[in-house]
Amino acid sequence: MVRRWGLAGWTAAALLVIAVTLAVDPGLRHDIFGTPVLFLISWGPMLLGGLVAWGLVGAFGERAELDRRIAAAMQTHPINRELGWLALFLVGFVLCLFVLSTILHMYGAEIGADLEMSSSLVSRLLFLFTLPLLVMDRSGVVLDGRGTAMPSIALKVEQPWRWLGLVPVVLVLALVGYILVPVNGLPEPSFPLFGFVLAFALISVCEEIFFRGMVQTRLEIIMGPWGGIVATSILFALMYAIIQPYDPVAQLPGHGPVYDLGLALLTYGTASLLYGYLWLCFRNTWLNVLLRIGVFLILTPPDLEPVMM
Numbered sequence: 001m002v003r004r005w006g007l008a009g010w011t012a013a014a015l016l017v018i019a020v021t022l023a024v025d026p027g028l029r030h031d032i033f034g035t036p037v038l039f040l041i042s043w044g045p046m047l048l049g050g051l052v053a054w055g056l057v058g059a060f061g062e063r064a065e066l067d068r069r070i071a072a073a074m075q076t077h078p079i080n081r082e083l084g085w086l087a088l089f090l091v092g093f094v095l096c097l098f099v100l101s102t103i104l105h106m107y108g109a110e111i112g113a114d115l116e117m118s119s120s121l122v123s124r125l126l127f128l129f130t131l132p133l134l135v136m137d138r139s140g141v142v143l144d145g146r147g148t149a150m151p152s153i154a155l156k157v158e159q160p161w162r163w164l165g166l167v168p169v170v171l172v173l174a175l176v177g178y179i180l181v182p183v184n185g186l187p188e189p190s191f192p193l194f195g196f197v198l199a200f201a202l203i204s205v206c207e208e209i210f211f212r213g214m215v216q217t218r219l220e221i222i223m224g225p226w227g228g229i230v231a232t233s234i235l236f237a238l239m240y241a242i243i244q245p246y247d248p249v250a251q252l253p254g255h256g257p258v259y260d261l262g263l264a265l266l267t268y269g270t271a272s273l274l275y276g277y278l279w280l281c282f283r284n285t286w287l288n289v290l291l292r293i294g295v296f297l298i299l300t301p302p303d304l305e306p307v308m309m
Helices: 002-024 024-036 036-060 063-074 079-111 116-138 146-155 166-184 191-223 225-246 257-282 283-297
Strands: none
Touching: 002 024, 002 191, 002 225, 002 257, 024 079, 024 257, 036 116, 036 257, 063 116, 063 146, 063 191, 079 116, 079 166, 079 225, 116 191, 146 283, 166 257, 166 283, 191 225, 191 283, 225 257, 257 283
């Protein structure tokens, strides 16, 4: 029953929230309906990338065997208990980010330095990477040795067909670049740009391991594949809407919580659908990380004010 209604329930909830935010916030309505072609063009590459991934996996992939490896890796995990832990870590991340950003903002004002990126990195490394890995795979929740199987599957990709996901990744980046680079331009190579890319690479690794490798994989077991993808995408978008005021990575415009929530679902949420589908098809964290770094570079204007998804 949960698998049957999981996808429908989460999809209906997302559509309802989007409809309510559009109805309540005239600014969001103007930005969405005032430039519908831009949104359709932005979503188009994501949809095409998903279709190409589906075709490649169907023609060359060994999904059945990969799914069996995932099932074996998750067999001894207490799924509901672990989802509870992951929810606590997500709340802890938000609270830690708020506290650290407030403290470092005050301290940075004293010394004339911008330390907000430090709070973003520390919070993610602690609550979206280190603590979840310890609890999920290293702390004795699983005692028969299979608790460490998922990191091996996701990060040590040995089957050549699982790198075929590079094709939709390159295709999406090429199409997004073709659309946006003539409008935004590209930043010049520089040490600040290198620092931004390195920081965002760490952020992407933490978030993709947490949201796709941990949260989505467990929700798939309860809700089915697409239920897990949609539910995780909503949580991903909701997180960015919540942390926007005090996180330099969340580049929503900050026009108010209603506006940010609606826009996050229509941007971060839709991008997350592709991230989730790539994870479902290839179980290769590096594909998602490469895609997110590429999108980051394309959306970063020449003045190095990053726009991240």
